[in-house]
Amino acid sequence: MMTIDDPARLGAETWDVVIAGGGNAALCAAIEAAETGARVLMLEGAPQPYRGGNSRHTRNFRCMHHGALGPLVETYDEEEFWQDLLRVTAGKTDEGLARHAIRTSAECLPWMQDHGVRFQPSLAGTLSLDRTNAFFLGGGKALVNAYYLTAQQLGVSVVYEAQVRHVGIEGARATHMQVEMAGQSVRVVGRTFVLASGGFQSDIDWLARAWGPSARNFLIRGTPYNRGVVLRDMLDQGAISVGDPTQCHAVAIDGRAPQFDGGIVTRLDCVPFSIVVNRDGQRFYDEGEDVWPKRYAIWGRLVAAQPDQVGYSIIDSRSIDLFMPSVYPPIAADSIAELAGKLGLPVDALSATVAGFNAACRPGDFHPQELDGLATEGLDPPKTNWARPIEKPPFYAYSLRPGVTFTYLGLKVDQRARATGPDGPYDNIWSAGEMMAGSILGQGYLAGFGMTIGTVFGRIAGQEAAAHVS
Amino acid sequence: MSLDVTLQTDPGAISTDPIQEARRQIEICNACRYCEGFCSVFPAITRDKVFASGDITQLANLCHNCRGCYYACQYTAPHEFDLNLPRALAAARVDSWERFAWPGGLARLFQSRGEALAVAMVMGFALMFLIIAALPGEGAGFYAWLGHSAMVAIFLPAFLLPLAAIAIGLRKYWREVGGQRISVADVKEALLSAAQLRNLSGGQGQGCNFEKAEAFSDARRHCHQAVMYGFLLCFAATSAGTVLHYVFAMPAPYGFWSLPKLLGVPGGILLVIGCAGLLVLRAKADPDLGAPGRASGERGFIWLLGLTGLSGLLLYALGGTALTGVMLALHLGSVLALFLLTPYSKMAHGFYRLAALIREAQDARARG
Ligand SMILES: Cc1cc2nc3c(=O)[nH]c(=O)nc-3n(C[C@H](O)[C@H](O)[C@H](O)COP(=O)(O)OP(=O)(O)OC[C@H]3O[C@@H](n4cnc5c(N)ncnc54)[C@H](O)[C@@H]3O)c2cc1C
Ligand code: SF4
Ligand code: SF4
Numbered sequence: 001m002m003t004i005d006d007p008a009r010l011g012a013e014t015w016d017v018v019i020a021g022g023g024n025a026a027l028c029a030a031i032e033a034a035e036t037g038a039r040v041l042m043l044e045g046a047p048q049p050y051r052g053g054n055s056r057h058t059r060n061f062r063c064m065h066h067g068a069l070g071p072l073v074e075t076y077d078e079e080e081f082w083q084d085l086l087r088v089t090a091g092k093t094d095e096g097l098a099r100h101a102i103r104t105s106a107e108c109l110p111w112m113q114d115h116g117v118r119f120q121p122s123l124a125g126t127l128s129l130d131r132t133n134a135f136f137l138g139g140g141k142a143l144v145n146a147y148y149l150t151a152q153q154l155g156v157s158v159v160y161e162a163q164v165r166h167v168g169i170e171g172a173r174a175t176h177m178q179v180e181m182a183g184q185s186v187r188v189v190g191r192t193f194v195l196a197s198g199g200f201q202s203d204i205d206w207l208a209r210a211w212g213p214s215a216r217n218f219l220i221r222g223t224p225y226n227r228g229v230v231l232r233d234m235l236d237q238g239a240i241s242v243g244d245p246t247q248c249h250a251v252a253i254d255g256r257a258p259q260f261d262g263g264i265v266t267r268l269d270c271v272p273f274s275i276v277v278n279r280d281g282q283r284f285y286d287e288g289e290d291v292w293p294k295r296y297a298i299w300g301r302l303v304a305a306q307p308d309q310v311g312y313s314i315i316d317s318r319s320i321d322l323f324m325p326s327v328y329p330p331i332a333a334d335s336i337a338e339l340a341g342k343l344g345l346p347v348d349a350l351s352a353t354v355a356g357f358n359a360a361c362r363p364g365d366f367h368p369q370e371l372d373g374l375a376t377e378g379l380d381p382p383k384t385n386w387a388r389p390i391e392k393p394p395f396y397a398y399s400l401r402p403g404v405t406f407t408y409l410g411l412k413v414d415q416r417a418r419a420t421g422p423d424g425p426y427d428n429i430w431s432a433g434e435m436m437a438g439s440i441l442g443q444g445y446l447a448g449f450g451m452t453i454g455t456v457f458g459r460i461a462g463q464e465a466a467a468h469v470s
Numbered sequence: 471m472s473l474d475v476t477l478q479t480d481p482g483a484i485s486t487d488p489i490q491e492a493r494r495q496i497e498i499c500n501a502c503r504y505c506e507g508f509c510s511v512f513p514a515i516t517r518d519k520v521f522a523s524g525d526i527t528q529l530a531n532l533c534h535n536c537r538g539c540y541y542a543c544q545y546t547a548p549h550e551f552d553l554n555l556p557r558a559l560a561a562a563r564v565d566s567w568e569r570f571a572w573p574g575g576l577a578r579l580f581q582s583r584g585e586a587l588a589v590a591m592v593m594g595f596a597l598m599f600l601i602i603a604a605l606p607g608e609g610a611g612f613y614a615w616l617g618h619s620a621m622v623a624i625f626l627p628a629f630l631l632p633l634a635a636i637a638i639g640l641r642k643y644w645r646e647v648g649g650q651r652i653s654v655a656d657v658k659e660a661l662l663s664a665a666q667l668r669n670l671s672g673g674q675g676q677g678c679n680f681e682k683a684e685a686f687s688d689a690r691r692h693c694h695q696a697v698m699y700g701f702l703l704c705f706a707a708t709s710a711g712t713v714l715h716y717v718f719a720m721p722a723p724y725g726f727w728s729l730p731k732l733l734g735v736p737g738g739i740l741l742v743i744g745c746a747g748l749l750v751l752r753a754k755a756d757p758d759l760g761a762p763g764r765a766s767g768e769r770g771f772i773w774l775l776g777l778t779g780l781s782g783l784l785l786y787a788l789g790g791t792a793l794t795g796v797m798l799a800l801h802l803g804s805v806l807a808l809f810l811l812t813p814y815s816k817m818a819h820g821f822y823r824l825a826a827l828i829r830e831a832q833d834a835r836a837r838g
Contacts, residue, residue: 049547142504261544263545332476
């Protein structure tokens with residue numbers, strides 16, 4: 001691989017395949033295209049240490065298989081995969097594309113291994129995923145590194161800190177990309193173009209326009225470089241979109257997480273064993289509705305709907321050892337009043353809420369690992385499992401905020417990953433990854449499916465673009 | 471059930487204290503766990519939620535600085551979490567060796583000025599041997615140069631005293647990490663792991679990320695194997711010589727087809743090749759991923775070890791020539807320096823590593 005840092009060289013030749021983005025989807029496209037002998041250019045908007053977008057934060061991908069495959073055990077067949085997808089998206093998916101992604105996922109695993117990706121058994125605490133999700137050894141950044149090395153061996157040219165601003169299109173054909181690099185605007189001419197530059201969640205203004213002003217209080221779990229610039233440019237030129245433009249996938253994370261790039265470690269697992277109150281010291285939802293892996297995604301929205309978009313999860317000393325600790329230490333106090341003071345919550349309101357909750361708890365057996373049916377009585381909203389009085393000091397609290405994973409709006413593609421313009425499919429523009437995932441994930445999320453979509457359609461886009469050139 | 475959460479640190483609070491900084495990073499890793507398959511450090515981390523100082527010391531001594539977890543980490547600088555686990559654990563590790571070393575200050579001195587000290591000691595001792603040799607004496611072969619009793623008078627304490635110092639250090643280690651009574655199974659498990667340098671294999675035999683950044687390589691594992699087995703062969707050769715001398719009354723010199731030579735010559739060659747390789751790899755590796763401020767000590771130690779092997783081989787090759795005396799003085803000088811520096815140089819890591827592996831075998835069995 002050549003890392004290009006001279007704008008003049010970049011604009012001086014006609015590339016076979018020009019790729020916008022530097023994450024999983026872009027890399028899969030680059031590798032496939034380069035393997036056919038095409039001259040491939042990857043434009044990564046981020047600086048080298050941050051290359052790889054949200055893909056560097058991932059840990060696994062979801063994969064169909066019959067019998068043991070790599071780290072995966074037993075069988076996960078097309079139908080079960082499809083039913084899982086149908087459930088989380090409530091039908092908001094394109095069955096043709098989705099089934100295509102599911103079927104192709106099986107052959108992706110060996111392909112990934114052949115191109116340097118290593119897998120490991122499912123991580124401690126994630127045993128429930130060992131049949132459906134294949135974990136990357138070292139996580140997504142190790143995967144990204146492996147692909148960059150492979151791309152290097154295949155002669156792919158990479159430019160870091162190269163922001164694609166505009167895709168030049170005449171009729172149904174793209175002619176060039178306008179790229180900002182080293183303070184200059186460079187016209188990069190190519191025969192085919194692959195757009196794999198992710199969603200728009202890091203453009204907070206856009207997020208606020210789409211979701212509402214409360215989005216300004218959201219934290220972004222992944223890269224600050226996915227600002228939807230290419231997506232916006234394409235939509236402005238009449239490209240057909242899919243996915244709800246107002247929605248994003250948000251989970252509840254620790255409120256002290258960094259504004260960007262906090263990744264996996266900012267998650268909080270304490271909610272089911274706690275009561276969650278808002279800024280006014282009031283509860284607003286059943287914390288014990290279901291086990292946490294099935295509920296953490298709705299809590300992003302729940303917290304987003306509260307004043308100032310914050311929540312506070314409160315437990316007592318009996319529950320502190322029941323969940324994976326947050327990476328942030330809990331706020332501790334010897335009384336509820338003191339805790340309220342430390343959190344800046346109204347003391348009386350919080351004391352009344354805790355007292356009301358405690359009074360509504362009923363005797364019974366508490367089983368942290370299963371739905372124990374230990375529910376409150378006469379409380380609104382109820383807590384339907386793990387309702388145990390919060391009474392044994394010290395008391396602990398964690399703050400919660402919505403953490404955005406990705407946005408749903410994307411480009412409409414066909415089964416060959418070709419993007420669609422106002423007059424039908426473009427001649428030479430393909431899209432892959434988060435940028436077109438809205439076609440398949442219209443709402444909700446299925447753990448590990450983002451990387452599956454990126455791998456499947458990234459590879460197709462690379463193959464198709466290369467075939468178009470030759 | 472309760473948990474001492476006061477031990478927990480803020481992930482953003484970067485510390486200059488080696489233990490505290492390692493704790494901060496380990497807590498981030500425990501919330502992440504992506505590196506679980508690289509080595510035994512991560513599975514050991516997941517057994518706990520908070521980490522006392524002894525836990526940090528144990529984890530630090532389990533780490534081999536293979537660097538897999540650095541290149542795979544999404545939180546390395548410029549990210550505000552500034553993860554660099556290989557460096558944090560290396561800093562906590564050398565800090566623990568220096569704390570446990572007896573007498574204390576010597577280790578720190580060697581680590582910061584290792585190369586100069588190693589050269590000075592070798593030269594000093596070599597000179598001493600030349601002077602002793604000049605004194606009137608009797609004997610055949612090497613003992614013509616340096617009497618056997620003089621050798622024993624110098625080397626026996628030079629061998630035993632450092633071992634005693636190491637034993638004191640290991641006791642302190644065992645107490646700090648909360649070690650239990652040691653069983654045969656623990657030792658077997660630890661030796662097996664050490665014999666294969668299992669943890670340098672990257673978890674899947676792809677090797678480590680020492681000198682090639684994010685690309686994997688087995689070079690360091692192979693060089694380290696050469697050094698370890700080379701050293702053990704040389705040690706065995708010396709032991710064989712001792713046994714021949716005392717039990718069978720067969721004093722040196724020995725011919726090629728004798729046990730000391732059959733063990734010592736390949737041992738010396740392995741040692742020299744391994745040390746040279748390690749020095750080359752070190753020069754290519756990123757110093758920011760190793761223990762801060764200890765590069766001189768680590769290089770000095772490798773030079774010393776390599777020189778011991780090389781001077782031994784040359785001594786054999788030049789046997790009977792006019793250079794024998796000088797070569798012998800140099801060889802004995804480096805052996806003596808190596809012995810005496812054992813508790814204070816990187817040599818100590820072998821002992822602590824083994825202790826850490828034994829402790830890990832215990833802990834994995836008890837709580838795995
Ligand atoms: C914390 C976290 C954990 C996740 N865990 C998982 C998981 O375990 N499994 C899973 O399947 N999914 C996971 N996801 C979702 C997953 O990250 C995405 O689905 C996937 O990475 C999308 O890949 P991509 O290549 O389309 O986008 P990205 O990997 O985000 O890559 C987009 C690239 O485009 C570049 N870019 C953006 N704008 C421009 C521009 N204008 N010009 C040039 N380049 C530009 C960016 O720098 C980046 O390199 C996770 C997401 C987050 C945030
Ligand atoms: S080194 Fe980084 S990627 Fe690896 S476990 Fe620790 S935090 Fe996670
Ligand atoms: S440097 Fe290697 S041995 Fe040390 S913790 Fe990281 S992966 Fe494990």
